Amino acid sequence: MSGFVDLRNIRLTYGGGPDGTLALDGLDMTIRKGEFAAVVGPSGCGKSTLMKLATGLMRPQSGTVEVAGKEVNGPVSIAGMAFQNPSMLPWRTTLQNVMLPLEIVQPHRRKLSKERAAYLQKAEDLLSLVGLKGFGEKFPWQLSGGMQQRANLCRALIHDPALLMLDEPFGALDAFTREELWQVMRDLHAEKGFTTILVTHDLREAVYLADRVFVMSARPGRVILEKQITFPRPRPIDLTYEADFNDIVHELRGYIAEARAAA
Numbered sequence: 001m002s003g004f005v006d007l008r009n010i011r012l013t014y015g016g017g018p019d020g021t022l023a024l025d026g027l028d029m030t031i032r033k034g035e036f037a038a039v040v041g042p043s044g045c046g047k048s049t050l051m052k053l054a055t056g057l058m059r060p061q062s063g064t065v066e067v068a069g070k071e072v073n074g075p076v077s078i079a080g081m082a083f084q085n086p087s088m089l090p091w092r093t094t095l096q097n098v099m100l101p102l103e104i105v106q107p108h109r110r111k112l113s114k115e116r117a118a119y120l121q122k123a124e125d126l127l128s129l130v131g132l133k134g135f136g137e138k139f140p141w142q143l144s145g146g147m148q149q150r151a152n153l154c155r156a157l158i159h160d161p162a163l164l165m166l167d168e169p170f171g172a173l174d175a176f177t178r179e180e181l182w183q184v185m186r187d188l189h190a191e192k193g194f195t196t197i198l199v200t201h202d203l204r205e206a207v208y209l210a211d212r213v214f215v216m217s218a219r220p221g222r223v224i225l226e227k228q229i230t231f232p233r234p235r236p237i238d239l240t241y242e243a244d245f246n247d248i249v250h251e252l253r254g255y256i257a258e259a260r261a262a263a
Ligand SMILES: Nc1ncnc2c1ncn2[C@@H]1O[C@H](COP(=O)(O)OP(=O)(O)OP(=O)(O)O)[C@@H](O)[C@H]1O
Pocket: 014, 015, 021, 022, 023, 042, 043, 044, 045, 046, 047, 048, 049, 050, 219
């Protein structure tokens, strides 16, 4: 079956040679267009490595990686990325930070000076969508951690990526802010329809946001379970306190505990 993101029979070793670290072995994953996928697994199982493969920052020793029907041979320009640390440039305003990818990614780079007003509007619209209306002129250090992460999401989305890669984006936030950001993410995905891959240690986050949760084995990582999450959308945050929801979280936790024990 061919999806929007296809990783087939991946083997990847860090360092090479007999002393190398085998990070992924026999990993298969197919993610459909528009799907929200979450990847969970024991620490060090290769989740971040998988993100680097899908965005073309690394290449496997064997196996194939395809995104949007094309084999990945270098950095994937249709991808947007957000990580745990928002890493905003402190000397730029929030709006200027959000606009940054437009100065790098084509065709926006070419069009930016002529169409600056339209792009500015787009950045302002995105800031409004995540609840940061009116904060564009503030510097990142004037914003709370949660606000910075909202701006970080805008920066990942400013060039309309067809694929959004999220690596623990809410990991550093307090529980309340994290739940707020889950709802922001839920609404962004519903509105824009990009394909998403979220790497997280938080099983509640995975089950709340995802259409499908992939559980990985301990290193060398491969997929040991694909769990379809069928709760209707839009999902209210209270869902995360219901018994059906917690049963799934508990089931996933069992698989990860088993994978850790087998390592
Ligand atoms: N540059 C590197 N050189 C050698 N080994 C590495 C390197 N980067 C990662 N590894 C190893 O490869 C494995 C997979 O790393 P990766 O960062 O993908 O795991 P992860 O699942 O994202 O980890 P965590 O859950 O702790 O964030 C780990 O065991 C790690 O120690």
